[in-house]
Structure formats: structure tokens, C-alpha cells
Amino acid sequence: MNDAERIARDQAACDAANNSTAPPDTGLYCEGTYDTWQCWPHTPANSTAYARCPEFVPGFSTELFAHKECTANGTWWQHPETGQPWSNYTTCIAPEDDYVSDIIAVYEAGYTISLVALILSLGILTYFKSLRCARITVHINLFASFALNNALWLAWYGLVVRSADTLAASPPWCRALNATLQYALLTNYTWMLCEGLYLHTVLVSAFVSERRLVRALLVAGWMLPVAPAIINAARRAAAEETLCWADDGPPRPELAVIVCVAVILNLTFLCNIVRVLCTKLRAGGGAGVARPSATALHALRATCLLAPLLGLQYILTPFRPPRTASWWLVYEYVSALTTSLQGLCVAVLYCFCNGEVLAQLRRRWRVLTFRPRANSTTNTTVSFVRSAAAGAGEDKV
Incomplete structure (x- = not known):
């Protein structure tokens, strides 16, 4: 009903x-x-x-x-x-049920930390022009999608969840916020799919135009979630749902399908990438066999770490326990941590632990802290010339 x-x-x-x-x-x-x-x-x-x-x-x-x-x-x-x-x-809300507000506080703290890390990452990647390339462009868009999602979640908790009056009135702006939030959440998964597709294409397909590939990924990453988000908003508007369209029910089919497809495809890409790299490594760098680069291996490690984290939330969601279950509270805290800190993990793996980024930061730090010392040879020559001139003056006197 x-x-x-x-x-x-x-x-x-x-x-x-x-x-x-x-x-x-x-x-x-x-x-x-x-x-x-x-x-x-x-x-x-x-x-x-x-x-x-x-x-x-x-x-x-x-x-x-x-x-x-x-x-x-x-x-x-x-x-x-x-x-x-x-x-x-x-x-x-029962005073003894402080765990509800505690869980919300965990979400808010995690989203805030992730948002700060993502903004710093975006600033670093856009500041250094030497880092501009197709791979970094994909990273920047991934960071932007996570930053948008985190900012909207913070607005949702601050303006809607903590206001019973807003939930009761269900004004148009809070329903619009919910619809935008669903779109931003989907972009996280489509851009993770773009990351996996880019890495898979570069490693498996040697002859590919990276410029065309990035253009296609830009369209896919931002446009694929539009249709599911619009369908979800239209269905809820037609059903005249209240409570700012907030519920604790199972994922909506139009939203869950694109998420599941993105996660499954990413895992498929990952398995094929591992197969290709293992094949190249077993070849031992023989004649005619291209060994994987350090950049590719680093990207592989990042993808391996992110894949289970990004799939964890939707793997657990279908098995969400009822409130009466003994492990319900544990589930809520684990879900809050893994969900809210995804942006931080993305920033750490793709920016703060990136060797190219660290090299640029060290180079910039050396430039800022470098203090040129006076040239001792020049000082000695100048002193000798001054002394000789002074001596010549005395002789004339």
C-alpha cells in the first residue's frame, strides 16, 4: 500500500x-x-x-x-x-534510543571527512597541469560524483532527517532534494563503472583513442543515472508519497538495477584484468610480450581494494535484519561506516597514494621551502675588488 x-x-x-x-x-x-x-x-x-x-x-x-x-x-x-x-x-524518539542519533552522527562524520578529502583531491588534481591526462580526468569526475553525493547527504540529514516538521509537511523542496540525492548516488556507481571500463580498455585493447574513450565515459557517467532517477521521482510523485520520499524499504527496482549492473560489470572487468596481467607476468617479459607498467599495477591494486567496498552495501541490503534482530545495531553501524567513508577511500587510493601526485607535491614543497644561499665565490671576488680599489686610492694619496 x-x-x-x-x-x-x-x-x-x-x-x-x-x-x-x-x-x-x-x-x-x-x-x-x-x-x-x-x-x-x-x-x-x-x-x-x-x-x-x-x-x-x-x-x-x-x-x-x-x-x-x-x-x-x-x-x-x-x-x-x-x-x-x-x-x-x-x-x-525514545530518549534511551540514542543509537538512532548516534548512527546519524556516524553518517554525518563520515560524509564530512570524505567530503574534505575529496575537495582536497580535486584541488590537487586540477592545480597541477602536469597531471592532466585521460586517467586523471576520469578520477576527477569520480571525485566530483562522490563529493556531490556526500554534500547532498549532509544536507538531507541536516534539513530533513532532523526535522520532524519537514517530514510531516513533505514540502516540494525536500522531495526534490531526495530525487537529486538518488541521482548523485547512482553517479557514484556509474563512475566506478567508468573507472573499471577505462582500466580494462587501456590494458586489454592496445589500439584505442583515449580522447574518444574519455568523451564516451563523460556521457555515460553523468547521463546513465538520469533516466532511473527520473523514473523513480515520477513513480513517487504519482503515488503521492509523503515523508519527503524517505523510507527504509528495499531498494527501488529502477535504482537497484543500474547499481547491480555496474557492480557486476566492474567485477567482471576486474577478473579479466587480473587474467591479462597474470598472463603477462607469467610470460616473464619474453620477446614480443609487453609487461604491465607500474601505473597499471597501481591502478589494479586500487581497483581490487575498491571493488569489494563498493559492492558491500548492496550485497548486505537484501539481507537487512529487522529492528528486533540482535545484530541489527551492528549492521547499522557497519553500513554507516562503509557507506559514508567510500569517498575517503576513493581519495586515498586514487590521489593521496598516487605516486605521480606525491612526486608533484614533493616537488612543489621543495620549491616553496628552497632558500638560495649567497655564492661564496662571488662574495670573495667582490671583496677582493673592493680591497684593491681601496688600496689604489691610498697610493694616490
């Missing part, structure tokens, strides 16, 4: 319940209403109505109660910022 069906069902049930219930005989009262989350009964003026927290909102505990205040003049209390009747759901 989608949100629109749930709201229609609950709205009808709430109207029927309130119509069959006599208003309080205490005089002024607030008329029963439905706020798309809960049904609130007729409530006497200057009192508070209570209802159990909804179970479909992520992070809410059904053992707790939300409340809605009826003012002394018989109207529901209105939020000063929106001017609309407001129900207080901020009490739906």
Missing part, C-alpha cells in the same frame, strides 16, 4: 470515528481532524490530545505518544513559522 492509499484509508476511518463520537459537553472544543499521520479526536479547549506514534515513520517508536494541543479558544495550536495546525511528533 502506497502513501496515497494509506492516507485515503486513514482519512475515511478518522472521519467515521469523529462523526460517530459526540463532541465534549464542556463548551469550546477542537474538532477532530486527521493530519495525514494520525487521527485526532474531538478535544476540549485548553487540553492536550495524545496518540501513539506512527510505525511507518523511520526512527519512531510505537510505544511512545505524540500530542496535539487544543488552545483555550477551541482551535488547534498553530506553529508560529507555518501558521498551520501542528502536531508534536518530536516525542516519538
